[in-house]
Amino acid sequence: MADDALRAAFDELRGRLIEAGHLIPCGVDGVYGKSAEYERVWAGVGAAASRLAAPDGPVLCSFPPLLPRVTFDKVEYVRNFPHLSGPMFSFRGDDRAHAELIRRLDEGQPYADLLQQTDVAFTPACCYPVYSTLTKAVPPGGIVFEHHSYCFRHEPSPDPMRMQAFRMWENVRVATPDDVLDWRSTWLSRFAELFDRLGLDARTDIASDPFFGRAGRLMAQGQRAYQLKIEFLVPVFGESEPTACASVNYHLSHFGELFDIRTADGDAAHSACAAVGSDRCVVALFQRYGMETDTWPSSVRAVLWP
Numbered sequence: 001m002a003d004d005a006l007r008a009a010f011d012e013l014r015g016r017l018i019e020a021g022h023l024i025p026c027g028v029d030g031v032y033g034k035s036a037e038y039e040r041v042w043a044g045v046g047a048a049a050s051r052l053a054a055p056d057g058p059v060l061c062s063f064p065p066l067l068p069r070v071t072f073d074k075v076e077y078v079r080n081f082p083h084l085s086g087p088m089f090s091f092r093g094d095d096r097a098h099a100e101l102i103r104r105l106d107e108g109q110p111y112a113d114l115l116q117q118t119d120v121a122f123t124p125a126c127c128y129p130v131y132s133t134l135t136k137a138v139p140p141g142g143i144v145f146e147h148h149s150y151c152f153r154h155e156p157s158p159d160p161m162r163m164q165a166f167r168m169w170e171n172v173r174v175a176t177p178d179d180v181l182d183w184r185s186t187w188l189s190r191f192a193e194l195f196d197r198l199g200l201d202a203r204t205d206i207a208s209d210p211f212f213g214r215a216g217r218l219m220a221q222g223q224r225a226y227q228l229k230i231e232f233l234v235p236v237f238g239e240s241e242p243t244a245c246a247s248v249n250y251h252l253s254h255f256g257e258l259f260d261i262r263t264a265d266g267d268a269a270h271s272a273c274a275a276v277g278s279d280r281c282v283v284a285l286f287q288r289y290g291m292e293t294d295t296w297p298s299s300v301r302a303v304l305w306p
């Protein structure tokens with residue numbers, strides 16, 4: 001699709017969501033308030049995913065959308081995705097620096113150089129907070145975590161499917177390689193079932209993360225060659241521009257080694273995560289079935305609100 005046509009499609013869908021009150025613009029692309037009905041759909045998507053996860057007995061946990069900076073740096077987010085990163089800055093100066101800050105504010109001047117980096121960063125994914133809590137042996141049979149929270153990625157866009165602040169539902173499996181691979185194939189089937197029941201026409205594809213720059217292209221090629229990331233793509237803006245609404249990611253022993261997480265036999269644990277872009281699913285559902293949930297097919301309503 002030509003850029004102009006795609007931009008028009010973004011504006012059209014976002015305009016309808018705003019007009020219906022489901023998205024409340026906040027003045028910057030990709031940051032929205034949500035209607036109560038939107039939130040009801042969002043909760044339904046998360047609950048449907050949780051029901052699929054239930055046989056694994058995940059440990060339910062909740063973390064704020066912030067990562068300690070040491071973890072943020074350890075997972076190499078700024079190294080690999082500097083353009084998406086959200087390190088947090090605040091003011092630590094004295095009265096003189098404060099006076100200068102106020103002067104700049106009054107004059108509408110930039111003031112970033114008066115701020116200093118804090119010990120926290122916005123988390124770009126739901127699974128990162130989990131690994132740092134696991135720096136010890138996982139029990140025999142491994143472990144599964146479930147976490148649903150806001151994430152931040154600095155990618156302002158008029159596309160209502162691409163938000164800067166968006167929610168992700170994740171299950172994270174940490175175990176032996178065989179157990180993790182079995183679990184990954186189970187989730188490929190579960191997601192296929194979920195999108196099928198929601199009538200969202202998803203297809204899968206091997207994908208890569210948006211690593212920055214020339215070095216990043218090599219990382220992305222490696223990720224694809226080993227089929228480490230598989231996305232469920234929904235054609236919200238047509239077959240040629242599908243959007244990832246869920247992904248299953250296999251990290252090999254990457255996080256096991258980084259965080260010294262060991263399986264019962266003492267080897268570095270392998271890990272994988274199954275992620276649903278829950279805000280993306282909500283927008284895809286409104287696009288597919290219209291702005292009034294009362295008129296959605298009963299089969300879809302039954303998946304969201306059984």
Ligand code: 5GP
Nearest residue numbers: 161162163166244245246247275277279280
């Ligand atoms: P991943 O870590 O695979 O990039 O992201 C996991 C899931 O989060 C994606 O499959 C997608 O559904 C969702 N996601 C990623 N980026 C965005 C975004 O910019 N906005 C929204 N609403 N969801 C996103």
Ligand code: ZN
Nearest residue numbers: 125127273275
């Ligand atoms: Zn993850």
